Amino acid sequence: MDTLMSLADGFHTALTFENLLLALLGTFLGTMMGALPGLGPSNGVAILIPLAFTLGLGATPSLILLTSVYYGAMYGGRISSILLNIPGDEPAMMTCLDGYPMAKKGLAGEALSLSGIASFVGAFIATWGLILLAPQLVKFALLFGPAEYFALFALAFATLGGVSSTNQAKSAFAAMLGLGLSVIGVDTQTGVPRLTFGEVHLYDGLDFLVAIVGLFALSEVFIFLEHRHGSATGAGHKVSVGRITPPWKMVKETTPTMLRSSLLGFVAGVLPGAGASLGSFISYSMEKKLVDRKNTFGTGDPRGVAAPEAGNNAAAGGALVPMLALGVPGSGTTAVLLAVLLSLNITPGPLLFQNNPDVVWGLIAALFIANFMLLAMNIPMVGIFTRVLMIPPRILMPIVAMVSFVGIYGISGSSFDLLVMIGFGVMGWLLRKLDVPLVPIILGTLLGNTMENNLRRAVTISNGDYWTLVGSPLAIGLWTVAIVGFILPLFLSRFVKARMHERGDDEGAISD
Amino acid sequence: MxxxxxxxxxxxxxxxxxxxxxxxxxxxxxxxxxxxxxxxxxxxxxxxxxxxxxxRPDPDPVWPSLARLAEILAAVVVMILYAEFLPVVGFLIATAFASAYLTWRLGTGPLQSVVVGVATSIGIYVIFKLVLGLSLASGPFGF
The missing domain is CATH 1.10.287 (Helix Hairpins)
Structure with missing residues (x-):
């Protein structure tokens, strides 16, 4: 009952003209970014953060804009998967498997509308999951002291590389690199400058927005420059969509698939280190095992389109749960969303639900609204987005680069930050070549200060006794999960990753 | 290696x-x-x-040829120049040059690149400065 009341308040917050407009803008931009190969949810959101920031939007409106982009990108990714056999973003990789064969059979319109419905179902169920699960998690998180929080952060880093990275040493390297960067600047507790080498610009630390935009958006530009596959996409393809309503029979057939995949995707999203790509991957694999009796998966089976789409949209909603309730994001895009909250001086976690219920519930209500907007945009109006695919990357990528520069310059107005961003862009390119995941770096720069503060608080409270870090059953439990979460993938990941990578994409793409 | x-x-x-x-x-x-x-x-x-x-190294990634590497290096130099010259010559001019260069290097014809670069610059200027009211670098000419 309480929840419904809060939700009603949330709708009250979300249903203002400004917020509805932002949700509409966000869903539109998001679908477009998702559809365009080379722009995914994480770099899409990253580019828009500085904008939301410099436009002086408040916390709720910015979050509404950016999560609408996130949900939208999850919808949009399927469009190019189905029509061009090129995933628009990483989570849409699995949709190629059955979506493109369907399009070749002349069922492109059916595939698009069916996957639109599947996306809707996934996102809808996940948003309800968010409503039910997040408050429970918050109650649990209220038991946490500084030592437990420190352990929780350690858990987040240990599991983040997890299933999505083949090499745990490299994800540990990335996490430490991020944490190391967060140390730069004046120490918050004693006021001494650390690792600034006398550079005044570094005294208040590196701006994580600069790091995010550099690593995610600029590195993509360099990847394109390296391959110069400027005209590879879009041009030369004749895209005919046909009818854009799915036959009723097809929807009925795929309903159980959608429901199962949504649940599975949601769970995958909540787990740390998984995210939407994994959500769509396991949904597809499970569906294939369960219902593929005639071996039709991979040849244009509608269920093979519905499963990954419901899965990745549900995972997107699921990934918001730990981000909002604990302040620990489990995927790339939620890490970027955390950056937004932190720049707006809002600390996610249990206190967010107590101190800023309007932000949380306004956001949740906006997600419902955005989801309906997306359904409308992605079925009757999908034609608009198929035209967007005609923009070749050789024109798109410079725009991405320039918008990144504009955003960062808009925040700080300093050339120094632009130079740092270019530095991060080059670093991002190099690390992606070496298959080092970028998300732990971002998470490290974001959480480093909080993590250190919790460590120091815990030890100070216990008068310098470090054993306090493992002083409660809860802390011990978290450390155990962290250690298991770090070690287990050493055995499992080779298998999962190898199968995920059967579908091209050798660039170690940014995970969602 | x-x-x-x-x-x-x-x-x-x-x-x-x-x-x-x-x-x-x-x-x-x-x-x-x-x-x-x-x-x-x-x-x-x-x-x-x-x-x-x-x-315990992983297998080597595919490194780009020397020419492509030079390409990336050149783009980095252009971006650095862009960052340095942005406050000096103003947003419109700097952005037109930088995006024309990038568009050209990504495989557009030279003349078309100039058009696209100028269009990108003006487009971003209109959307971000005139519509959204963002503060962009203004050079000696006020734009």
Missing amino acids: SDRIFGAVGLCLALFYGWATLQIQESFLSDAVGPKTFPLVIAVILGLASLVILL
């Missing part, structure tokens, strides 16, 4: 990081942990991770 070099560089980075941490001037008013402990732990784990990468 790439990973061995990468691991070695990482190891140097860890050593440097540890050394730089030890250079931190401690304040006379310090908490029980102090400003050095956390970065030192980071340096140690960074070093260990680099060592593992060094000793």
Whole structure:
């Protein structure tokens, strides 16, 4: 009952003209970014953060804009998967498997509308999951002291590389690199400058927005420059969509698939280190095992389109749960969303639900609204987005680069930050070549200060006794999960990753 | 081989990081942990991770040819010039040059690139400055 009341308040917050407009803008931009190969949810959101920031939007409106982009990108990714056999973003990789064969059979319109419905179902169920699960998690998180929080952060880093990275040493390297960067600047507790080498610009630390935009958006530009596959996409393809309503029979057939995949995707999203790509991957694999009796998966089976789409949209909603309730994001895009909250001086976690219920519930209500907007945009109006695919990357990528520069310059107005961003862009390119995941770096720069503060608080409270870090059953439990979460993938990941990578994409793409 | 070099560089980075941490001037008013402990732990784990990468390297990635590498380097130089000249010549001119260059290098014809570059610059200017009211760098001519 309480929840419904809060939700009603949330709708009250979300249903203002400004917020509805932002949700509409966000869903539109998001679908477009998702559809365009080379722009995914994480770099899409990253580019828009500085904008939301410099436009002086408040916390709720910015979050509404950016999560609408996130949900939208999850919808949009399927469009190019189905029509061009090129995933628009990483989570849409699995949709190629059955979506493109369907399009070749002349069922492109059916595939698009069916996957639109599947996306809707996934996102809808996940948003309800968010409503039910997040408050429970918050109650649990209220038991946490500084030592437990420190352990929780350690858990987040240990599991983040997890299933999505083949090499745990490299994800540990990335996490430490991020944490190391967060140390730069004046120490918050004693006021001494650390690792600034006398550079005044570094005294208040590196701006994580600069790091995010550099690593995610600029590195993509360099990847394109390296391959110069400027005209590879879009041009030369004749895209005919046909009818854009799915036959009723097809929807009925795929309903159980959608429901199962949504649940599975949601769970995958909540787990740390998984995210939407994994959500769509396991949904597809499970569906294939369960219902593929005639071996039709991979040849244009509608269920093979519905499963990954419901899965990745549900995972997107699921990934918001730990981000909002604990302040620990489990995927790339939620890490970027955390950056937004932190720049707006809002600390996610249990206190967010107590101190800023309007932000949380306004956001949740906006997600419902955005989801309906997306359904409308992605079925009757999908034609608009198929035209967007005609923009070749050789024109798109410079725009991405320039918008990144504009955003960062808009925040700080300093050339120094632009130079740092270019530095991060080059670093991002190099690390992606070496298959080092970028998300732990971002998470490290974001959480480093909080993590250190919790460590120091815990030890100070216990008068310098470090054993306090493992002083409660809860802390011990978290450390155990962290250690298991770090070690287990050493055995499992080779298998999962190898199968995920059967579908091209050798660039170690940014995970969602 | 790439990973061995990468691991070695990482190891140097860890050593440097540890050394730089030890250079931190401690304040006379310090908490029980102090400003050095956390970065030192980071340096140690960074070093260990680099060592593992060094000793158990992954297969080499496909590196671009020297020409493509030069291409990326040139783009970086253009971007640095862009960052430096942005406050000097103003947003419109700098952006037109930079995006025309990038468009050209990504495979558009020279004349078309100029058109696209100018259009991109004006488009961003209109949307961000005139519609959204963002402050962009204004050069000597006020745009």
